[in-house]
Amino acid sequence: METRYLLVLCAAVLGLVTAGKHDIYSRHSVYNVQVRNKADQHLLHELEQQLELDIWQNGVAGVREAQIMVGPERQREFLQALELHGIQYSLHLNDVAEAFELHDRQMDTWRATRRNRKVFQDYPRYEEVNEYLEDVARRYPNLVTLVEAGKSYEGRDIKYLKISTTNFEDKSKPIYFMTTMIHAREWVTTPTTLYSIHRLVENLRTEDTDVLNDVDWIILPLLNPDGYEYSHTVRLWRKTRSNHANNPACLGVDGNRNFGKNWATIGVSPNPCSDIYPGPEAFSEQETRNVRDIMQEYLDRIQLFMDIHSFGKYVTFGYGDESLPDNAAQLHLVGSAMGAAIDARKQPQAGFYLVGNSATLMYNTSGCAQDFGQDIGIPFSYTLELPSYGYDFRVPPTYVDIINEETWHGIAASARLARSFYRVRYNAATRS
Ligand SMILES: [Zn+2]
Incomplete structure (x- = not known):
C-alpha cells in the first residue's frame, strides 16, 4: 500500500476512535448556581437568552440550586456575571460530552448483564x-x-x-x-x-x-x-x-x-x-x-x-x-x-x-x-x-x-x- 493511502487510512481510523457521539457538547460545562431570590432567577433567565445557556434545572431561591449548562465561548462571561452579582456557584460537570460518553459506556455494560430486563427498566x-x-x-x-x-x-x-x-x-x-x-x-x-x-x-x-x-x-x-x-x-x-x-x-x-x-x-x-x-x-x-x-x-x-x-x-x-x-x-x-x-x-x-x-x-x-x-x-x-x-x-x-x-x-x-x-x-x- 502506498504511504499516502496508509496515512489516509490511519487518519480515518483515528477519526473513528476519537470522534465521540456527544462531541457537540465538548467543553460545555454545567454549574450548580445558588439562587437567593427572584432577582437572581430573573438574571439567570436574562443570561439564558444572552449567553445561550441551557437551564437543566430551575432552582428554588434559598432552597435548591439551579443547574445550568454553558458553552465554552460563553463560560467566562457567564461566571463573571455571577460573580458581579455575588451569586455563588460550583462546577457540576466539566465536560458534558465526556460525561455522556461515560454514561453510554456504563449503560452498555449494564445492558449486557441484564438481557431479560423489562421495557420500563431501561430507556x-x-x-x-x-x-x-x-x-x-x-x-x-x-x-x-x-x-x-x-x-x-x-x-x-x-x-x-x-x-x-x-x-x-x-x-x-x-x-x-x-x-x-x-x-x-x-x-x-x-x-x-x-x-x-x-x-x-x-x-x-x-x-x-x-x-x-x-x-x-x-x-x-x-x-x-x-x-x-x-x-x-x-x-x-x-x-x-x-x-x-x-x-x-x-x-x-x-x-x-x-x-x-x-x-x-x-x-x-x-x-x-x-x-x-x-x-x-x-x-x-x-x-x-x-x-x-x-x-x-x-x-x-x-x-x-x-x-x-x-x-x-x-x-x-x-x-x-x-x-x-x-x-x-x-x-x-x-x-x-x-x-x-x-x-x-x-x-x-x-x-x-x-x-x-x-x-x-x-x-x-x-x-x-x-x-x-x-x-x-x-x-x-x-x-x-x-x-x-x-x-x-x-x-x-x-x-x-x-x-x-x-x-x-x-x-x-x-x-x-x-x-x-x-x-x-x-x-x-x-x-x-
Ligand atoms: Zn421538562
Whole structure:
C-alpha cells in the first residue's frame, strides 16, 4: 500500500476512535448556581437568552440550586456575571460530552448483564414503547384499549392506552390522565408511565385494586416521539422537530410552552433556535393538539392531569403567571399527598419533594400543559419533576427501578385523594 493511502487510512481510523457521539457538547460545562431570590432567577433567565445557556434545572431561591449548562465561548462571561452579582456557584460537570460518553459506556455494560430486563427498566426506543402498548392491549382486551392519537410531525404514530374495568362507560368514575416525554431529553419519564401501566394491568397488587376499580386511566407515554428519537443522536434535544422558521438549523417548538393559556407571554424566546421557543401560535404542534383534544374529549371526567418531566423533585400547579386557581388549597393538598407518598419510599440520598405554584416556587412560564389543563376545567392539573438522584439527565438504570416504584406510590396516592373530591363534582353534575 502506498504511504499516502496508509496515512489516509490511519487518519480515518483515528477519526473513528476519537470522534465521540456527544462531541457537540465538548467543553460545555454545567454549574450548580445558588439562587437567593427572584432577582437572581430573573438574571439567570436574562443570561439564558444572552449567553445561550441551557437551564437543566430551575432552582428554588434559598432552597435548591439551579443547574445550568454553558458553552465554552460563553463560560467566562457567564461566571463573571455571577460573580458581579455575588451569586455563588460550583462546577457540576466539566465536560458534558465526556460525561455522556461515560454514561453510554456504563449503560452498555449494564445492558449486557441484564438481557431479560423489562421495557420500563431501561430507556426504550419509540418502536419498543409502541410494541409494549400494543402487546398489553392485545393481552388484556377487557381492560385496555389502544388509541391512535394521530401522527407526529415526522409521521410517527402517537398512541395511548385507556385502562378501565368498565370500558370507560361508568361516568361516576374520575379519569386520571398522564403524559410523559413532551421534553425529549427527559428520558427517565417514559419508564414511569410504562411502569404505571404494568402495575395497573400486568401486576396489580391487592393494595392497588381501588385505583384500578374506581378510576379510569388515560396514559400517553411518548408525547413527542420525533424529539425523543432525535435525542438519541443529539442527546440534549428538548423540542419537537417541526420546521416553522423555514430553517433546518433551527427546528422544533418547546411543547410545554405551546399550549393555549397565556401563550408566549413570559418565560419564552421568540427565536426559533431557542430551546424555549413557544411556536408561531398556540397549538402549532400536532403533539400538543393531541393532548388538548384528549382533555377536551373527556373534560367532564378528567379529575387529574399529570405531565411528567425530569428533573428536580417538584410537584407544581398553575398558574405560570403567579395567579392561583380557586381551588389552590385542594391542589396543594393532593400535590402534597403525592410528594409525601414518594418521599416515604425514596432512598435516603434523595432530597424531599417540593410542592407549590410553579411560578412562586421557581420561575414564571406561559403556555404550559399544566396551566392549560387547569384553565379549561381539570380540577387537579400538575407538572411532576422526577428526581435524578444527583445524575441530571444521566439517571443510571439502577435508579430507574427506584424512581418507577416510588413515583407509582405517588401516583396512586394522588389518584385516591383526587377521586374523593370527584364525588362532589359528579353529584353536582348529575343533580343539575
Ligand atoms: Zn421538562
